[in-house]
Amino acid sequence: MAVEERYRLEEERPEDGWEVEALFDLAFAPGREALSSYRLRDGVAPVAGLCLVARSRDGTLAGAIRVWPVRIGAHGAPALLLGPVAVHPTRQGEGIGGLMIRAVLEKAAALGWQRVLLVGDLPYYRRFGFTRAEGIRFPPPTNPERLLARALSPGAWDGVKGRVRKWTEDAAG
Numbered sequence: 001m002a003v004e005e006r007y008r009l010e011e012e013r014p015e016d017g018w019e020v021e022a023l024f025d026l027a028f029a030p031g032r033e034a035l036s037s038y039r040l041r042d043g044v045a046p047v048a049g050l051c052l053v054a055r056s057r058d059g060t061l062a063g064a065i066r067v068w069p070v071r072i073g074a075h076g077a078p079a080l081l082l083g084p085v086a087v088h089p090t091r092q093g094e095g096i097g098g099l100m101i102r103a104v105l106e107k108a109a110a111l112g113w114q115r116v117l118l119v120g121d122l123p124y125y126r127r128f129g130f131t132r133a134e135g136i137r138f139p140p141p142t143n144p145e146r147l148l149a150r151a152l153s154p155g156a157w158d159g160v161k162g163r164v165r166k167w168t169e170d171a172a173g
Contacts, residue, residue, distance in 0.1 A: 003095035007062055009103050012051040020053060020064040027086035036139040037119055040081060041068045044167045047080065049111065050104050054087075054096045063087040063096040065104055070117065071169065072136060073162030080108055081164075082118040101128050105152065114156035117164065119146050135161035 012020060047067045054063035068081045082104060087096045105128065108116065117133060118125065125148050133149035151157050 003099050006094070007054045007056055007096055007099065009052050009054055009100065011049055012053050012064065012066070016053055016061075016064075019061050020066075023061060023064050023086050023088060024084055026089065028084065036142045037081065037083065039139055040070055040164065040166050042166075044068055047108075050080070050107055052100050052103060054100055056091075061088065062091040062094075063100055065100040067104055067108070069167040070164050071167055072117075072160055072164050076165075077115070077160045078113070078167075079115040079117050079160075079164075080113050082116050083120070098127070101125075105129075105150070109152040114151070114153050115160065116150045116152060118148050120148055121146065122148060137163045139164065 047069055050067040052065050053061060056062050063086060065085045066083065070079050070081045071077065072079055082101070085097055085100060087094075105116065116130075117136065117138075118130065119138065119142055120130075122130065122132065122145075128150065130148040130150045132145065133147040136147060136149065138144070138147050149157055
């Protein structure tokens, strides 16, 4: 049975929040909120419609993905910061992560977003069209080799360079 038949994707709802946070706590090391990506998310709402949960047919949470808006460079080019992405340890290897990532990329393009960033492992994310982000500076201490980018439309990254900053931060910030 295909992953799409075993799990249903839904937009994350406010009442899912506690369960999603518990999954992120389980999936990631303690102190995850000290990562530089969390500084970009602090005080900024995630992008409505792009934060998804994957549930088994009995309603059990199997995975979650969140997406945040950011700005890049002096002109504040809009982009999406994909992540965190988590799959429950008992469900890993079933294709849930890929199902969620593909759905987010498709929905983001349909909503008119042009570019996506994430911090992750290239060997995993390459299959979704991500490459190393060239000329983009993420807040430290992020390893620049783990900063990945994907265009959602041809040429979306052309000329986009500089520092990644919070969505709410102006160009001078």
